[in-house]
Amino acid sequence: MFVKKRVAVVGAGLTLFRRNLKETGRELAYEATKMALDSAGLNLKDIECVTLGTAPDAFDGIHMKGENLLDGAGAWRKPYSRVFVGGGTGVFVANSGWWHVASGLFDTCLVVAEEKMSSCFPHPQYAFTTIFDPIVDRPLGMNLVWIFALEMHRYMHVHGIKKEQIALVSVKNKRNALDHPCAQLPAKITVEDVLNSEVMVWPVQRLDISPTSDGAAALVLASEDVAKKITDDPVWIDGVGWCIDSTYWTNRDLYYPEYVECAARMAYKMAGIKNPPKEIDVAEPYDPFDYKELHHMEGLLLCGKGEAPKLTEEGVTQRDGDLPINPSGGLLGVGNPIAAAGLMKICEIFWQLRGEAGKRQVPGDPRTGLAQAWGDLMQYGSVIVMRS
């Protein structure tokens, strides 16, 4: 395929992820964006365009949220757009930044993601009700956790997976998050803790779920020539993919995310990856629930269908394993400000591939990394493949 310019990530920024942050959404976006610019040694005038991702306006309670946040994203009087694909936004916004530069239209691009879920009372969960069909779903009192529980239960049933196996993911990720300076819920927990935690919607229990959070993240992208002037260690975006499945979610078999496989194949083809488990050194699949890490590992073709629990049990997905998964601590440990969470994963891959992840560093000099996000009504997959 023809790509006009190779694109690199040259800087990254992240705020703390917390249940409530005092900053306005705009201020959060500013903090992450400024950090990303500083880390690349750039000024705002060096940036040619901005793309921002943020999830439902209903959380922050400000419609046209993209417009509200633009100053903080450095987009004043610049070419600007906002993308939104539910939870898939965090990786998709980086994909959109990619095409801004790869097309040859711009040499530098700021990619920003922000979410402030704390504004919504009684609980951000309630804002989610507005995503469901008002005729067939909402009158039945639908709740987001219900539908994920339906997906989790189907996945467990088709492959005969037990809760104990899934709980291992929560244990691993929360433990990994102990080394992440922005983490909201790092913890040393055991499988028993997960199995004894409050049942929310069986089979989902409290320690199976990531929290609601406020936070922001940002990246600086640059075309090949410009990137090489900015840094000795650019991280190349070699593959991007995205795909969406039907909103008639009751008309699909939920045990396997076809749309994630679709997005992954698109990214792998672009990156020339033929054997993902062998060629990917570190991966950050989306983990708003512990079973989702397993579900997505299979959709990303990192293992066969139903095999992800076994890899987790064998320690393959630990930081020092053969295929480290979510060394950052993921959404389960670091937090889940919807759009910023996905971009946080890309920040993590950026730092991992440059050897800058500190205590979270995956050993063995990883060269190829992957981040993936998932969104909407269990229907969207976005994937990015990066190389140093």
Added chain:
Amino acid sequence: MSLEKIGDPHKTKHWMGHMECDYSYTHGIAGEKFFKELKENARIMGTKCKKCGFIYVLPRLFCERCFERLDEWVEASKRGEVHTYTVAHIDVDGNKLKEPIIWAMVKIDKVHGGMVHRLGEVDPKDVKIGMRVEAVFKDKKERTGSMLDIKYFKPVG
């Protein structure tokens, strides 16, 4: 597309509903300081960008032009001029107002920007663009740290 023609509007259904959420918006780091000064000292504050030379009202944490963090706070004038205005005869829900309300964008003296607020103590037909106005504050005990701590802007000579 084989569209079924439905001539009788009673045959098409509408599903009624509402979207209910309750919001608590933090003022943010800059906003908190602005509203505190408004409440306690009836002062309108701005932040200054040394690099660009702008004083921003309403104040912000950072300059959107050069992206520098702004930590210099200055007191702005309570006076300004009417940059533009409109006279509202209906409310947010489309109901007729008892008395029309004059909404104006007031450019505050010597700063970049200003605020949208009501005009008071003036007849709508006497309002002119460029008219000099001044903020009228509520009594301290009635101020809560909101834009409504300013009752309105009134004309000054």
Added chain:
Amino acid sequence: MSAKIKKYPGEAIKTEDLRKGRVPVIRWKPKAKYAWSVGVAMSRFLKELKNGRIIARKCRKCGRILVPPRMFCELCFRSTDEWVYVKDTGVVNTYSISYLAADARRLKEPIIVAVIELDGASKGIGIFHHLGEVKKEAVKFGMKVKAVWKPPEERTGAITDIKYFKPAEV
């Protein structure tokens, strides 16, 4: 994180501080009301529910019988061709046991929700609904269920004209 960065921005506050006004906030409750046009297919679907029947649409090209019905097939991207009644019985494709209401309130007695593949619709084509008259321990994947309808005079043309699905006598 880049090991060079020492401090990460963000001033954390507690939910209690927000609710109790210790951190100044602006409160606002939007009053947006909606009249959503249900469309051609769903108009018929809701009308049929009032009559105690479930109706679907068939696409002749892929052969799928679709519930909820739609006037175009999203797979073939062409109009669907005919109305087809499906049964009000089916099997449980997946289910979950919820102690959470829509607004995240905790429930003492759980609600059991499920995706039910309806008899007469294509394989894998299901609807979402509640299960009732069944203990949570007794629910099984693939269990046969039947709709329990409200009495005709209480039906209004809504998905809730079906109260829930209960285990069918085998």
